[in-house]
Each structure stands twice: as structure tokens, then as C-alpha cells.
Amino acid sequence: MVAAVAAARQGAQVLLIESQGCLGGSRTAAGVDTFYGFYTPGELPRRIVGGIPWEIVERLQAAGACFERPNTYGAGTGVTYDVEQLKLVYESIVLETGASLLFHTFACQVHTESETIERVVLANKGGLTEVSAQCYIDATGDADISARAGVAFEKRDSEQLQSLTTIFFLANVDVAKAKQTKHDRLVDKMKEANRTGNYHLPREDGSWHVTPHPGIIQANMVRVSGVDATDPFALTLAEVEGRKQTQEYIRFLRENVEGFEQACLISTSQHIGVRETRRIVGEVVLTEDDVLQARKFPDGIAYCGAPVEEHHAGKETRWAYVQGDGVYHIPYRTLVPKQVNNLIAAGRCLSATPGALASVRNSAQCMAMGQAAGVAAAICANEKTMFRELDIGRLQAILTEQGAIL
Ligand SMILES: Cc1cc2nc3c(=O)[nH]c(=O)nc-3n(C[C@H](O)[C@H](O)[C@H](O)COP(=O)(O)OP(=O)(O)OC[C@H]3O[C@@H](n4cnc5c(N)ncnc54)[C@H](O)[C@@H]3O)c2cc1C
Numbered sequence: 001m002v003a004a005v006a007a008a009r010q011g012a013q014v015l016l017i018e019s020q021g022c023l024g025g026s027r028t029a030a031g032v033d034t035f036y037g038f039y040t041p042g043e044l045p046r047r048i049v050g051g052i053p054w055e056i057v058e059r060l061q062a063a064g065a066c067f068e069r070p071n072t073y074g075a076g077t078g079v080t081y082d083v084e085q086l087k088l089v090y091e092s093i094v095l096e097t098g099a100s101l102l103f104h105t106f107a108c109q110v111h112t113e114s115e116t117i118e119r120v121v122l123a124n125k126g127g128l129t130e131v132s133a134q135c136y137i138d139a140t141g142d143a144d145i146s147a148r149a150g151v152a153f154e155k156r157d158s159e160q161l162q163s164l165t166t167i168f169f170l171a172n173v174d175v176a177k178a179k180q181t182k183h184d185r186l187v188d189k190m191k192e193a194n195r196t197g198n199y200h201l202p203r204e205d206g207s208w209h210v211t212p213h214p215g216i217i218q219a220n221m222v223r224v225s226g227v228d229a230t231d232p233f234a235l236t237l238a239e240v241e242g243r244k245q246t247q248e249y250i251r252f253l254r255e256n257v258e259g260f261e262q263a264c265l266i267s268t269s270q271h272i273g274v275r276e277t278r279r280i281v282g283e284v285v286l287t288e289d290d291v292l293q294a295r296k297f298p299d300g301i302a303y304c305g306a307p308v309e310e311h312h313a314g315k316e317t318r319w320a321y322v323q324g325d326g327v328y329h330i331p332y333r334t335l336v337p338k339q340v341n342n343l344i345a346a347g348r349c350l351s352a353t354p355g356a357l358a359s360v361r362n363s364a365q366c367m368a369m370g371q372a373a374g375v376a377a378a379i380c381a382n383e384k385t386m387f388r389e390l391d392i393g394r395l396q397a398i399l400t401e402q403g404a405i406l
Contacts, residue, residue, distance in 0.1 A: 001023045005372045014099035027083075034081070037364030051405075083287065118342070139373070141277070146340070149343055164273060164275070168178075169216060180258065207221070229277050242268070246268050275311055288320075301368070308320040334352060
């Protein structure tokens with residue numbers, strides 16, 4: 001979505017294809033209601049992402065639809081927003097640019113000739129349609145376009161992939177009372193509950209937080225492990241399992257945590273949250289060492305200071321923090337696939353090792369990658385240049401003019 005805005009603002013003619021009925025992916029459809037990654041974690045948070053992603057925050061602020069939540073559970077200051085308002089902000093910012101928008105449409109097939117995408121087949125209520133463009137941006141999270149175009153990609157075995165989560169929202173929570181059970185105590189209560197044998201809670205360190213609405217909280221507790229979300233049958237079973245676990249966590253909260261006695265379920269995410277599937281093999285692969293050593297690159301297009309937060313199978317989550325000055329660069333070359341000339345990736349399908357992905361996949365960084373990919377696509381389409389031949393200095397200059405922090 002940010003890629004489409006960035007490309008359209010550079011004068012490109014853009015068609016934005018979205019399989020859901022709203023924009024935002026995980027940030028809306030999966031119920032994630034907090035942007036992490038704008039700020040570094042730690043005692044003195046610094047804002048390290050600007051540009052279009054920050055413009056989105058400003059629009060939410062103007063609508064009174066977000067607030068900053070200080071460093072909780074180690075991820076750094078978050079910007080918690082009203083998901084429905086974010087859908088409206090995304091729609092208005094896209095449509096203002098003149099870009100065309102197509103909901104409920106799957107990009108399902110890609111025709112490539114001589115390392116160049118010739119056309120993409122779309123499936124929707126109108127049947128199958130082919131579209132053709134000068135440049136393509138793969139922001140599908142799962143690298144769908146890249147994989148179908150023949151780009152090399154990596155994907156761990158399903159047992160190793162980060163787990164999936166159905167996020168749920170509860171109303172009628174006595175938040176003041178609920179906050180008296182601190183996170184550590186909540187974790188202990190989950191462990192105790194599992195030990196009784198009366199509950200089955202696959203994750204014991206999940207959390208909940210307040211939303212912009214009184215008495216309504218968002219919970220990130222469910223853990224569905226061992227699922228490859230690019231396998232349609234496995235994804236379907238994960239949705240079923242996620243909703244089942246949601247009921248179990250609500251039972252646990254109502255029966256064990258003060259303030260939740262009268263809680264009622266408002267919604268589960270319309271799409272289960274997927275953290276990790278395919279990652280393209282790009283011109284450069286971002287590694288966990290690059291992340292932890294706070295490495296900088298000459299072709300940096302954004303910063304990230306978010307810790308490695310790996311939701312592996314099992315009851316806990318692995319955390320590791322960026323050292324040095326606390327931020328590393330996301331290199332442009334991690335967005336450029338090794339094969340295929342007119343394709344660029346953005347978001348969690350970038351070229352990164354699993355450990356690096358567990359840091360760089362935060363919302364602010366995914367949106368910042370989108371801005372870089374969109375500007376790059378507009379330049380390449382206009383000048384009929386390949387992404388890997390782009391003048392990086394020029395891209396960086398445009399991004400800086402647009403308020404991006406490099
Ligand atoms: C449970 C969970 C909790 C998280 N919590 C946080 C958090 O608190 N803060 C934070 O900053 N980050 C969080 N993250 C991480 C972050 O939300 C994601 O990593 C990030 O949003 C990924 O963005 P993306 O745009 O790359 O991919 P996605 O958000 O997955 O978006 C991909 C988009 O492409 C569409 N699409 C996919 N395939 C196709 C296709 N073939 N054709 C057409 N459209 C397609 C999808 O519908 C979707 O809109 C969380 C992630 C999960 C799963």
C-alpha cells in the first residue's frame with residue numbers, strides 16, 4: 001500500500017491489487033493494532049522512521065485515533081491505533097494519489113519471459129484477468145509474485161517457521177483492575193493454569209494491551225505452530241485452531257485474571273497473523289549478525305532498531321537486542337531479487353535470514369521498505385531501467401526529500 005502511494009506520487013500509473021477487502025494486511029486484517037519500529041527500544045527512544053509511514057501516523061493522530069505506548073514487553077515505544085480508522089487512512093491516502101485500487105483480487109499466476117515479467121493473472125469475481133506493467137512490486141508478505149516469477153526463495157520447514165497468531169479483541173474489561181496483574185504475574189498464572197491440566201494454553205508469555213477505546217483490549221496470546229501458511233489446507237486448519245485457542249484464552253482470562261470476569265469477545269482477526277513464510281533471495285541477504293552488530297550499508301533505505309523477536313514453537317519467545325548505536329540499515333539490495341529484472345519486493349518477504357526477519361518485519365520497517373520500492377519502481381518504469389541498475393544515490397536523495405530517515 002505504501003509502495004503504491006510512493007510510486008503514484010512519483011508520477012507512475014499504479015494498480016494496487018489486494019486479496020482482502022481492506023488495505024493494510026497484518027496491520028488491519030490480522031488485527032495488529034500497534035506499529036512497532038518507529039522508535040528504538042531502551043531508556044531514550046529515538047524515532048528512526050519518517051516519510052509516508054510517519055505521515056500515516058500523523059493522519060491517525062489528526063483523527064484522534066492513535067496514541068503512543070511506552071516501551072512494553074521489550075519491543076520499544078509503540079503507536080497503538082484504531083484498526084478501522086487505519087483502514088480509512090490507508091484508503092484515502094491511496095485514492096488521493098490517483099492510483100487504481102482492486103480489492104478481493106488475488107494475483108495468482110505470473111508469466112515471465114527472458115527474466116522479465118510479461119503479465120500477471122488476477123482472480124476475482126470477474127473471473128481471470130491478465131494485467132501487464134513495466135514494473136511489479138511484490139508486497140504480498142509471502143513472496144507470491146516472486147515465487148511464481150521464478151525468483152529463488154527460502155522457506156524453513158513448517159516446524160521451524162515462526163508461529164501464527166489469531167489476534168482477538170475483548171470488550172467489557174475492567175482495565176484498571178486488569179492492569180494490577182503485571183505481565184510477569186500473568187505469565188505465572190498461565191503456567192499455573194497449564195500445570196492444573198484444566199487448560200491448554202500453547203503460549204505462556206502472550207500479552208494484552210489497551211486500545212483507544214475504554215474497556216476494549218487487544219490480546220496477542222494464541223500460538224499456532226508448525227504451519228506453512230503458503231499451504232492453503234494448512235492455513236485453513238490454522239484459522240480453525242486459532243479461533244479454538246481464542247476461546248480457551250478467554251476462558252482462562254475470565255476465570256483467572258481479575259478485571260476480565262465480564263469480558264466478551266468482539267472479534268477475532270479476519271485473517272490469522274502470519275509472521276514468516278517465503279523470503280526472496282536478493283542481491284544481499286540481511287543476517288542476524290548485521291542486525292545485532294548494528295551494521296550500516298551504503299545502500300541503506302531505512303533504519304531498524306527493533307529487537308529480534310522470534311515466536312518459535314514452544315511456550316516462550318526468543319529476544320535479542322541490537323548492539324552499538326542501536327540501529328542497523330535495511331539495504332536496498334535486500335529488496336532486489338537475484339533473478340527477474342522488473343520486480344522488487346517490500347515487507348516481510350525481503351531477502352533476510354530467519355533471525356534477521358524476526359527483527360526487520362516490524363510494521364514501520366515494512367512500510368519504509370514499501371516507500372523505497374515504490375519510488376524505485378517509478379524511476380525504473382520511467383527510465384526503463386532494471387532495479388539492480390538503479391542509481392542508489394538518486395533513490396536515497398528522493399527518499400530523504402520525502403522525509404525518510406536514512
Ligand atoms: C500476530 C502478529 C502480531 C504482530 N504484532 C506486531 C506489532 O505489534 N507491531 C508491529 O509493528 N508488527 C507486528 N507484527 C509484524 C507486522 O505486522 C508484519 O510483519 C508486517 O505488517 C508485514 O507487512 P507486509 O506488508 O510485508 O505483509 P502483510 O501484512 O502480510 O501484507 C501482505 C498483503 O498482501 C496481500 N496479499 C497476499 N498475497 C496476495 C496475493 N497473491 N494477491 C493479492 N494480495 C495478496 C495480503 O492480503 C496483505 O494485505 C505482527 C505480526 C503478526 C503476524
